Amino acid sequence: MTYSHEFQQSKENPELFWGEKAKDIAWFEFPQKILSQNENGFFRWFEAGKLNTSYLCLDHHVKSGRADQTALIYDSPVTQSVVKFTYKELRDKVALFAGLLDSKGVEKGDTVIIYMPMVPEAVIAMLACARLGAIHSVVFGGFASHELAIRIDDAKPKVILSASCGIEFDRIIPYKPLIDAALRESIHQPDFHIIFQRPMMVAELFSEKELDWNQALQSAKAKSYIPVDAHDPLYILYTSGTTGKPKGIIRDNGGHAVAMKYSMRAVYDTHPGEVFWAASDIGWAVGHSYIVYAPLISGCTTILFEGKPIRTPDAGTFWRIIEQHQVKTFFTAPTAIRAIKKEDSEGLLFTKYDVSSLKYLFLAGERCDPATYEWVSELLQVPVIDHWWQTESGSPMLANMAGLGLKTIKPGSSSTPVPGYDIQIMGEEGQLLDANMEGYVVIKLPLAPGCLPTLWKDDDRFHKSYLSRFEGFYLTGDGGYKDEDNYFYIMGRVDDVINVSGHRLSTGEMEEIVAANPAVAECAVVGIADKLRGQRPVALVVLKDSKPISQEELEAQLIQSIRGKIGAIAYFKSAIIVKRLPKTRSGKILRKIIRNIADGVHFEMPSTIDDPLILEEIRTSLHAYKIGLEFDLN
Numbered sequence: 066m067t068y069s070h071e072f073q074q075s076k077e078n079p080e081l082f083w084g085e086k087a088k089d090i091a092w093f094e095f096p097q098k099i100l101s102q103n104e105n106g107f108f109r110w111f112e113a114g115k116l117n118t119s120y121l122c123l124d125h126h127v128k129s130g131r132a133d134q135t136a137l138i139y140d141s142p143v144t145q146s147v148v149k150f151t152y153k154e155l156r157d158k159v160a161l162f163a164g165l166l167d168s169k170g171v172e173k174g175d176t177v178i179i180y181m182p183m184v185p186e187a188v189i190a191m192l193a194c195a196r197l198g199a200i201h202s203v204v205f206g207g208f209a210s211h212e213l214a215i216r217i218d219d220a221k222p223k224v225i226l227s228a229s230c231g232i233e234f235d236r237i238i239p240y241k242p243l244i245d246a247a248l249r250e251s252i253h254q255p256d257f258h259i260i261f262q263r264p265m266m267v268a269e270l271f272s273e274k275e276l277d278w279n280q281a282l283q284s285a286k287a288k289s290y291i292p293v294d295a296h297d298p299l300y301i302l303y304t305s306g307t308t309g310k311p312k313g314i315i316r317d318n319g320g321h322a323v324a325m326k327y328s329m330r331a332v333y334d335t336h337p338g339e340v341f342w343a344a345s346d347i348g349w350a351v352g353h354s355y356i357v358y359a360p361l362i363s364g365c366t367t368i369l370f371e372g373k374p375i376r377t378p379d380a381g382t383f384w385r386i387i388e389q390h391q392v393k394t395f396f397t398a399p400t401a402i403r404a405i406k407k408e409d410s411e412g413l414l415f416t417k418y419d420v421s422s423l424k425y426l427f428l429a430g431e432r433c434d435p436a437t438y439e440w441v442s443e444l445l446q447v448p449v450i451d452h453w454w455q456t457e458s459g460s461p462m463l464a465n466m467a468g469l470g471l472k473t474i475k476p477g478s479s480s481t482p483v484p485g486y487d488i489q490i491m492g493e494e495g496q497l498l499d500a501n502m503e504g505y506v507v508i509k510l511p512l513a514p515g516c517l518p519t520l521w522k523d524d525d526r527f528h529k530s531y532l533s534r535f536e537g538f539y540l541t542g543d544g545g546y547k548d549e550d551n552y553f554y555i556m557g558r559v560d561d562v563i564n565v566s567g568h569r570l571s572t573g574e575m576e577e578i579v580a581a582n583p584a585v586a587e588c589a590v591v592g593i594a595d596k597l598r599g600q601r602p603v604a605l606v607v608l609k610d611s612k613p614i615s616q617e618e619l620e621a622q623l624i625q626s627i628r629g630k631i632g633a634i635a636y637f638k639s640a641i642i643v644k645r646l647p648k649t650r651s652g653k654i655l656r657k658i659i660r661n662i663a664d665g666v667h668f669e670m671p672s673t674i675d676d677p678l679i680l681e682e683i684r685t686s687l688h689a690y691k692i693g694l695e696f697d698l699n
């Protein structure tokens with residue numbers, strides 16, 4: 066099957082196309098209708114199909130001859146351990162943990178928050194929820210207690226699952242105080258909190274609602290899988306929107322399973338028995354899809370890596386893992402490659418390992434700059450495939466599809482649309498733009514299976530955020546252009562979302578935190594270019610006349626507030642006091658222009674600007690702070 070044949074078929078007859086792909090899944094009952102619309106007009110895939118995602122990931126393989134194949138390899142340089150689980154071992158652990166959850170009253174449709182580091186128990190917890198038809202919501206361990214509290218109040222979990230600590234390089238991060246603080250802040254209170262005690266830091270348990278994971282398991286009985294409907298949610302994954310409240314992306318069971326299976330073969334060219342490694346975190350969409358669900362549904366071996374690309378112990382860690390576990394397909398973020406390049410630009414550590422098992426490197430999470438692409442391609446001598454997707458889609462939307470025959474790689478481009486995604490570039494007035502014209506990246510409805518069917522308990526926000534701007538199209542929030550060969554170039558967000566080290570964060574949320582400081586009259590937080598992290602946030606602040614404060618003091622306070630509320634991952638390090646902010650005559654802050662000045666990008670003076678002289682003031686303030694100096698601004 067060629068790419069153009071598959072793509073054309075998916076465009077002309079999506080029902081036929083996805084109906085065929087659905088046959089690759091071991092349903093308990095095959096769907097009666099492939100594509101339908103609900104009462105709101107939202108598209109739904111695989112109506113009346115019955116399945117269980119945990120069954121697909123585990124029991125199905127145990128039954129069909131993979132019981133003794135390694136399913137999961139936990140490789141943790143920070144604890145110096147490597148532990149392997151066969152499909153049968155993992156299935157048994159998941160069934161037992163599902164039994165524990167069941168005994169604590171967790172039922173189909175209940176929500177469970179998982180706030181855990183990269184330990185096998187986190188994967189077991191996800192699959193145990195799926196086994197019961199409970200909806201998990203994994204919260205990235207790097208988020209601070211306030212972010213956790215917001216998610217607790219929105220998801221209203223029956224149980225919280227966590228661990229006593231995480232490990233960042235050589236630092237122990239206690240989790241229990243963060244959860245306690247989140248529960249003091251949240252209105253909703255779960256019935257139980259089950260804590261996996263790690264030996265490097267044992268958490269103190271204060272009440273009967275707080276259970277020790279291993280102790281509680283001692284009396285648990287294994288629980289079998291429960292058939293769920295294709296439309297039932299498998300999980301909620303919160304992602305940053307333009308305001309402080311994150312969006313609860315829902316993933317349904319049916320569409321997700323079909324999309325996972327299809328993408329492993331068609332995008333990643335990875336087959337049962339082969340080793341697939343996504344060096345991400347289970348707190349992100351990549352971690353959900355390509356550490357846990359897609360490799361397991363496909364009968365592959367997956368790797369759970371508790372470490373960093375550098376300093377755990379060095380910039381050769383990735384290559385060591387590829388050699389040791391015979392990885393065929395590797396997936397990471399460009400930031401990770403930039404970090405390695407910075408520490409080992411000559412690739413000396415790389416030469417210590419035999420990485421001949423590796424067939425592909427896939428990159429996503431942020432735009433891959435051509436310099437990083439060239440460096441890593443030269444080093445690895447395998448195809449380096451930059452591809453594009455979002456938390457909302459759960460799997461790639463633009464990719465050079467290795468399983469359908471690789472096409473020419475064009476550095477800077479994420480290649481062509483994956484079957485199921487009719488991607489277009491649109492102008493302000495909703496007109497489709499020709500090649501080489503930059504505009505909004507939009508997708509003609511219906512979206513492919515696996516994409517968010519709506520937002521958790523918020524159909525209105527789903528419609529407003531994604532469907533209302535251009536009738537009949539999904540607004541991705543990204544901007545870009547395509548070339549004459551229909552290769553797309555994603556240039557970055559068109560809204561207040563930024564990407565720091567592949568982590569999607571909201572500058573709108575940061576502005577809310579900065580604006581809450583008593584000295585701040587008004588502010589703008591923008592994402593500026595960062596050599597290692599892709600982007601980092603910077604705040605421009607106008608002070609209240611009545612509240613004098615030094616630049617240093619204000620900056621220290623704001624850094625503390627953002628670390629405390631969002632987390633250190635925001636990498637917020639700079640707050641700059643300015644006299645005024647550039648605005649349009651109607652009072653809208655010109656954030657994009659501020660960003661352009663900081664990044665040295667040419668811009669047209671907006672005709673609606675209130676006072677053009679402010680731009681020079683901003684430039685001087687940024688320069689005084691050593692931002693934008695490396696660029697020729699004139």
Ligand SMILES: CCC(=O)SCCNC(=O)CCNC(=O)[C@H](O)C(C)(C)COP(=O)(O)OP(=O)(O)OC[C@H]1O[C@@H](n2cnc3c(N)ncnc32)[C@H](O)[C@@H]1OP(=O)(O)O
Binds near residue numbers: 206
């Ligand atoms: C594959 C596509 C995707 O999945 S994209 C999403 C996943 N992103 C990546 O895999 C990006 C790869 N990036 C990295 O490995 C790191 O960012 C590199 C480049 C090594 C830099 O590490 P580091 O210096 O620690 O910076 P950072 O930006 O990661 O972290 C900033 C501060 O946040 C902290 N942090 C990070 N993760 C956690 C966590 N899970 N739990 C607790 N804290 C965390 C870091 O320790 C750091 O804190 P501090 O500022 O040093 O105090």
